[in-house]
Amino acid sequence: MQVGVLTQIFSLGDTCGSNALNDAFRRLLENLLTDHDYLHEGGATLEGHICKLAIHDFEHYVKPVWVVSQNNQDYQLEVLGLRSDPGSQRPCTNRLTIQAGHLKNIYQHICEEVSMLMTKQLHATAQLGLKTGKVVLVGGFGESAPLRSHLREALANFNAAHDSNAQLYVADEHERITAVDAVSSGGVLKALNKLYGPTRVAGSSYGTRCDEPFEDSKHAGQLSIQGRQNTQELYVEAIQWLSKKASPCWSRYPTIVPAIAPRYQTFPVRNADGTINHGPFICQDEIWVSDEAYLDHHSYLHEHNKDAQRIGTLKTDVVHLLHPQFLVKNEGAQGPSCDDGRNLYWKFPYELVLTIDGLNMKCVQAFKGQEIGAMRVGIAPGFAPGAN
Structure with a gap:
């Protein structure tokens, strides 16, 4: 894909990447475990339990398999020392139930934030009289199937309203391995090979x-x-x-x-x-x-x-x-x-x-x-x- 003329569109960004899922899940855990201060025992801390669940367990056990469109089952995560399960009507010790509905709400909220950001950038592009052909997702969250599905729906709505044909660009397996990430500033693709993009040289x-x-x-x-x-x-x-x-x-x-x-x-x-x-x-x-x-x-x-x-x-x-x-x-x-x-x-x-x-x-x-x-x-x- 060659880009001959580069036009930079300035648009506000937002903190709505993959880490936002972990942050939202952490807030859910804090609410569920708010009355379980007794977990501060034996040198362990409530904060330590929450960190493990939000960073390790969520990253390895939930993210890789979660699909918003499916009827997912509730998740059970291990919390040693937990006397009762605040997420279940039939509580079990040492287990914390995460209801599928709560996870669905988290994913939908974050995906909607990304969708709104993308739409703002597309509008900024259209106001300059330009047409967007491809939308490239930058970063690890771009691999998320729920996010891609949500953005395709938003693109369809935008295309219908603006006589556009913008599509979500998803690299094939070979390109994902060999190509360097594209850099997107605003809603306009600069270059897939970053020929004209800023280099990632550490300034500190x-x-x-x-x-x-x-x-x-x-x-x-x-x-x-x-x-x-x-x-x-x-x-x-x-x-x-x-x-x-x-x-x-x-x-x-x-x-x-x-x-x-x-x-x-x-x-x-x-x-x-x-x-x-x-x-x-x-x-x-x-x-x-x-x-x-x-x-x-x-x-x-x-x-x-x-x-x-x-x-x-x-x-x-x-x-x-x-x-x-x-x-x-x-x-x-x-x-x-x-x-x-x-x-x-x-x-x-x-x-x-x-x-x-x-x-x-x-x-x-x-x-x-x-x-x-x-x-x-x-x-x-x-x-x-x-x-x-």
């Missing part, structure tokens, strides 16, 4: 805070801190820039940054007063951004990172995942044996994975291949206007 660096064991070859001259469990160890409070400024970031496939391996956090077995530490045990990862920095192994206080700012913190309580195999003897401790736990601490291993997908970055904490915590960060300001 994104990274995470991590305490790196001090090595003279990497950290000479930098401030260091003592280890929290073993005070004989030295660490540098560094930032590792995982997505670096001026590096290309493509939107067709998520860019998965290798995990910081091994990633771990330590917790004392006993509190300062000698009592057993029952938690919570929080794995915490800070996400940072900088318009200038890109070098690793530098303290967040270093001159190189002077403009770096923290933009988010991912926290996950892992008290339910601790196992005796994660107990470590404090080799730097002084005094009697560690039989009573005074010289022991927990060393919990996990992975941190950053996935850049479109204009969002998903930060995931994973344990044994399973997601235990996640957070999304918008990174649109890091790209040129119009990049997708």
